[in-house]
Amino acid sequence: MTQEKTPFPSLAFDEIQSGVFRPRPSPYAATYIFLRIDDRKAGRELMRRAAGVVNSSADLASKTEDAWVSVALTFEGLKALGVPQESLDSFPPEFQRGMAARAEVLHDTGESAPENWEKPFGTSGIHVIIAAVAPGKERLEAILVRGRKTYEEMPGIKAIWRQDCYALETDKEHFGYKDGIGQPSIEGTGIPGNNPNELPLKAGEFVLGYPDEMGNNQFPQPEVLGKNGSFMVVRKLQQRVADFRRFLKSKAVSIEEEELLAAKMMGRWRSGAPLSHCPMHDDPSIAADPKLRNDFMYNEDDPRGLKTPIESHIRRMNPRDADVIGIPRLHRMIRRGTVYGPSLPEGVLEDDGVERGFMFAFVGAHIDRQFEFVQAEWMNSGEFAGRGEAKDPIAGNNDGTETFTIPQRPIRRSLAGIPKFVVTRGGEYAFMPGLKALLWIADLDN
Amino acid sequence: MPSPQAQKGLDKRGKPLQGLKNGNVTELSMFFNVKPGHEKAIRDAIEEFCTNPSRDPSNPKVEKAFAGIGIHEVRLVLFDNDSRLLWLTSFDTDWDTYIDDTIAFIGVPIYGSILMHTVEAPEGIEKPNLPNASAAVKDIFNSVRITGAGLLVTCANISIKEQFRNRDIRSAFEKVLNNQGAEEALQHQALKPLLELAAD
Numbered sequence: 001m002t003q004e005k006t007p008f009p010s011l012a013f014d015e016i017q018s019g020v021f022r023p024r025p026s027p028y029a030a031t032y033i034f035l036r037i038d039d040r041k042a043g044r045e046l047m048r049r050a051a052g053v054v055n056s057s058a059d060l061a062s063k064t065e066d067a068w069v070s071v072a073l074t075f076e077g078l079k080a081l082g083v084p085q086e087s088l089d090s091f092p093p094e095f096q097r098g099m100a101a102r103a104e105v106l107h108d109t110g111e112s113a114p115e116n117w118e119k120p121f122g123t124s125g126i127h128v129i130i131a132a133v134a135p136g137k138e139r140l141e142a143i144l145v146r147g148r149k150t151y152e153e154m155p156g157i158k159a160i161w162r163q164d165c166y167a168l169e170t171d172k173e174h175f176g177y178k179d180g181i182g183q184p185s186i187e188g189t190g191i192p193g194n195n196p197n198e199l200p201l202k203a204g205e206f207v208l209g210y211p212d213e214m215g216n217n218q219f220p221q222p223e224v225l226g227k228n229g230s231f232m233v234v235r236k237l238q239q240r241v242a243d244f245r246r247f248l249k250s251k252a253v254s255i256e257e258e259e260l261l262a263a264k265m266m267g268r269w270r271s272g273a274p275l276s277h278c279p280m281h282d283d284p285s286i287a288a289d290p291k292l293r294n295d296f297m298y299n300e301d302d303p304r305g306l307k308t309p310i311e312s313h314i315r316r317m318n319p320r321d322a323d324v325i326g327i328p329r330l331h332r333m334i335r336r337g338t339v340y341g342p343s344l345p346e347g348v349l350e351d352d353g354v355e356r357g358f359m360f361a362f363v364g365a366h367i368d369r370q371f372e373f374v375q376a377e378w379m380n381s382g383e384f385a386g387r388g389e390a391k392d393p394i395a396g397n398n399d400g401t402e403t404f405t406i407p408q409r410p411i412r413r414s415l416a417g418i419p420k421f422v423v424t425r426g427g428e429y430a431f432m433p434g435l436k437a438l439l440w441i442a443d444l445d446n
Numbered sequence: 447m448p449s450p451q452a453q454k455g456l457d458k459r460g461k462p463l464q465g466l467k468n469g470n471v472t473e474l475s476m477f478f479n480v481k482p483g484h485e486k487a488i489r490d491a492i493e494e495f496c497t498n499p500s501r502d503p504s505n506p507k508v509e510k511a512f513a514g515i516g517i518h519e520v521r522l523v524l525f526d527n528d529s530r531l532l533w534l535t536s537f538d539t540d541w542d543t544y545i546d547d548t549i550a551f552i553g554v555p556i557y558g559s560i561l562m563h564t565v566e567a568p569e570g571i572e573k574p575n576l577p578n579a580s581a582a583v584k585d586i587f588n589s590v591r592i593t594g595a596g597l598l599v600t601c602a603n604i605s606i607k608e609q610f611r612n613r614d615i616r617s618a619f620e621k622v623l624n625n626q627g628a629e630e631a632l633q634h635q636a637l638k639p640l641l642e643l644a645a646d
Binding site for chain 1: 470514515538539547550579581607610611
């Protein structure tokens with residue numbers, strides 16, 4: 001695909017919610033709150049208050065703005081607010097149907113099926129999603145106070161669910177991996193991506209109302225509602241840490257080999273160092289180097305996956321320039337994950353019954369072409385890379401019959417019987433309106 | 447925005463927007479009406495599309511690129527005195543999931559060079575700077591497609607990527623067989639399946 005060099009449009013940073021562009025701080029504390037709107041007028045007042053509380057992207061470099069509140073609306077929420085039918089009809093069909101209706105596409109089957117989801121996921125009762133993120137618990141509490149003022153003591157608005165998330169002491173997620181390393185560079189934001197080999201992506205891939213990588217610029221109507229908004233996908237993912245540890249132990253004869261297998265499944269060592277730079281031994285100094293840790297490609301250096309296995313997690317989530325079906329630039333995602341639940345103590349191989357996992361959050365302009373595509377085609381299938389039915393060994397909807405192939409000389413190694421390590425506990429699609437859109441909704445009088 | 451039927455995820459007959467699938471392969475079948483007076487122009491455009499060196503499948507780079515997007519074939523048939531165009535294609539995985547990639551890969555102006563001669567395409571589809579052009583191409587495809595009633599594909603479960611891999615393995619095996627030491631090397635128990643294939 002050729003890309004013409006055209007000047008990129010100026011972004012209305014003061015209208016775009018901060019959570020679209022701001023990376024998650026490290027360390028972090030975060031909270032998700034779901035609200036149900038029982039009274040339309042109250043809902044509109046909530047939108048008015050939210051417009052005064054939600055942070056914009058106006059000052060992305062500011063250190064004092066590194067704690068923020070985001071607000072998103074589900075399709076049911078837009079309906080509850082009385083958004084006109086012709087506006088509702090202009091939203092993409094997958095957003096209108098909601099995540100539960102897309103379960104088959106997303107491979108949310110078996111234990112991950114919507115009938116097994118934690119309530120209120122999978123119901124029509126989630127209308128508003130408030131997400132608060134801060135560098136620590138104290139600052140989180142401070143901004144939550146602001147967030148709560150939008151809906152507390154408002155009859156007609158009910159808080160129906162809450163999830164608190166905290167970075168673990170290790171600053172890793174529950175399987176032990178450093179997270180949140182690779183983020184795309186976006187034209188016109190001044191935010192550098194951390195892969196110098198990747199050209200910045202069109203802003204329209206992440207914010208509606210601007211040309212995207214396909215040259216399209218379509219958004220929900222009217223313009224004041226759709227422009228400067230983004231779609232958000234949230235998923236609560238339970239992690240079976242004990243199962244993961246036992247699996248590694250069962251396939252390895254030493255701690256070193258366990259770590260190598262863990263690295264091959266992910267594509268990075270648990271420190272975050274990419275196999276691309278250090279295929280046989282971990283090098284935490286590379287993980288700590290912001291210039292190096294995401295500076296790699298595949299096509300020339302590793303076409304057969306002898307360093308970073310073709311079926312590994314990171315190579316599926318972003319194939320970069322690898323030889324795959326599809327054009328990776330059309331399917332890049334902003335991912336903002338946060339951990340919930342306490343760590344399973346080191347060395348424990350039996351589950352303790354405590355809930356722990358990952359709140360996955362996607363932000364982008366195309367739920368179908370970005371999130372759903374990667375989930376269905378690259379995570380839960382291997383066809384795109386000539387690997388048949390092979391699924392992501394860590395996050396895929398495995399059922400114990402799948403095999404993960406580690407290319408190596410002289411003969412590749414196969415890890416058979418990949419269990420399901422991640423279970424979907426629920427999820428939903430939402431729309432993060434621009435700040436003007438919040439006020440437009442607030443002013444509706446039908 | 448997409449046409450009303452595409453918004454509902456339905457093709458021209460009201461069937462869900464998805465090609466018929468056989469093994470790994472899905473089909474896409476589209477029926478267009480040729481603009482009166484454009485019969486020769488569309489035939490010329492189709493010939494240019496299929497014979498252009500940048501799309502010559504005998505060129506290894508082109509072959510690899512097409513494999514890269516998963517296209518098995520593209521067939522364009524003019525019928526009813528060249529007043530109608532049947533556009534058939536088949537593809538590894540699902541068409542609908544990769545339709546954006548394919549449009550981006552081939553390029554809107556190239557699709558536009560044929561579509562401009564059809565009744566279904568908007569004016570200016572061939573122009574390089576038409577706003578939302580790739581969305582328009584996708585919408586046109588979705589508005590004229592009819593899901594096949596039947597599909598049979600030879601080796602439907604072997605993707606093009608796997609065929610490439612098989613070809614590499616076959617080529618390497620031929621080199622082994624052409625080596626003087628092949629017979630002795632293939633005597634090992636683990637290589638018995640290969641020894642059995644070595645005879646022809």
